[in-house]
Amino acid sequence: xxxxxxxxxxxxxxxxxxxxxxxxxxxxxxxxxxxxxxxxxxxxxxxxxxxxxxxxxxxxxxxxxxxxxxxxxxxxxxxxxxxxxxxxxxxxxxxxxxxxxxxxxxxxxxxxxxxxxxxx
Amino acid sequence: xxxxxxxxxxxxxxxxxxxxxxxxxxxxxxxxxxxxxxxxxxxxxxxxxxxxxxxxxxxxxxxxxxxxxxxxxxxxxxxxxxxxxxxxxxxxxxxxxxxxxxxxxxxxxxxxxxxxxxxx
DNA sequence: ATTAATACATACTTTTTGGTAGGTACTAGT
DNA sequence: ACTAGTACCTACCAAAAAGTATGTATTAAT
Numbered sequence: 678x679x680x681x682x683x684x685x686x687x688x689x690x691x692x693x694x695x696x697x698x699x700x701x702x703x704x705x706x707x708x709x710x711x712x713x714x715x716x717x718x719x720x721x722x723x724x725x726x727x728x729x730x731x732x733x734x735x736x737x738x739x740x741x742x743x744x745x746x747x748x749x750x751x752x753x754x755x756x757x758x759x760x761x762x763x764x765x766x767x768x769x770x771x772x773x774x775x776x777x778x779x780x781x782x783x784x785x786x787x788x789x790x791x792x793x794x795x796x797x
Numbered sequence: 798x799x800x801x802x803x804x805x806x807x808x809x810x811x812x813x814x815x816x817x818x819x820x821x822x823x824x825x826x827x828x829x830x831x832x833x834x835x836x837x838x839x840x841x842x843x844x845x846x847x848x849x850x851x852x853x854x855x856x857x858x859x860x861x862x863x864x865x866x867x868x869x870x871x872x873x874x875x876x877x878x879x880x881x882x883x884x885x886x887x888x889x890x891x892x893x894x895x896x897x898x899x900x901x902x903x904x905x906x907x908x909x910x911x912x913x914x915x916x917x
Numbered sequence: 918a919t920t921a922a923t924a925c926a927t928a929c930t931t932t933t934t935g936g937t938a939g940g941t942a943c944t945a946g947t
Numbered sequence: 948a949c950t951a952g953t954a955c956c957t958a959c960c961a962a963a964a965a966g967t968a969t970g971t972a973t974t975a976a977t
Contacts, residue, residue: 685935685936685961685962685963686935686936686937686961687934687935687936687961687962687963688962688963690830690855690935690936691830693855694830694831694834694855695912697834698833698834698837698908699904699905699906699907699908699909699912700833700837700901700904700905700908701830701833701834701908702908702912703904703905703907703908704824704827704828704833704904707824708824708828709964709965710810710811710814710821710964710965711814713818713820713821713824714814714817714818714820714821717818717820725923725924726923726924726925727922727923727924735810735813735814737965737966737967738924738925739925739926739927739965739966739967740964740965740966742924742925742926743964743965752911758924761974762922762923762972762973762974762975763921763922763923763924763973763974763975764922764923764924764925764972764973765923765924766923766924766925773907773911773914776907776910776911777907779903779907780900780903780904780907781820782903783899783900783902783903783904784819784820784823784824784900784903785819785820785823786819787819787823787893787896787897787899787900788818788819788820788821788822788823789819790896791872791893791896792815792819792822794893805931805932805933805965805966806931806932806965806966806967807931807932807933807964807965807966808932808933810965810966829934829935830934830935845953845954846953846954846955847952847953847954857935857936857937858954858955858956859935859936859937859955859956859957860934860935860936862954862955862956863934863935878954881944882942882943882944882945882952882953883943883944883945883951883952883953883954884942884943884952884953884954884955885953885954886953886954886955
């Protein structure tokens, strides 16, 4: 029968999980394909758009800018544009972005440990 | 023009990101909509399938079993079936599942801190 | 007039993830 | 013969995320 609902259960369930689970909340903020890599590269200091692109060659410009916009909207990243031409824009981590460091470290430690076991 | 590629760039990019970034690896393992909640409920001890369902009312049976299968395949969760009827199956965390605790704690701490700021 | 440099924007398509609705197997108890 | 109880399975569909291709603005240098 497959009736179409007015408001998607998917969206509803996202907010249920977000409210019930702070882990899901965090996951939602850093959960894009390239977001951890972007954040990682910014931990060593601010970078220009083009520098990020070079640092992550496999990312397309669309995904890079899209993730940067989301990270900015979520308050994890600052965008600073100099009104010159050609444009000069730098991205840096905000306080809450920097505060992700222990999270990323814990995840990296787990990931390195258990991805090694997999291949052995 | 949109030519269709034989092997999706999406899949390729997943493995690029997985290889470059242990954080992405970890994210990939716990990244389902309900996985953090499932793991969280299992931290207090083994639970039966039906108990998990009651613990997370909003999840559908399809998603529950699907996530459990993935968690099992990824070695985070053990499945123990008693050959009785009606069936009796319990799920518990493996060593690597338990080892996620610091990761989840870090994520929960960050999530609780920064989701509060958002609503204030 | 054309090019170079930089940081995007947008229309469209593909791939993946999540949700809906229903069904199955097995046995003990009535 | 029928029901209850438990743990699933399987088509099918919808929504979200990711990728492709191409275009835009500005100005200084050639």
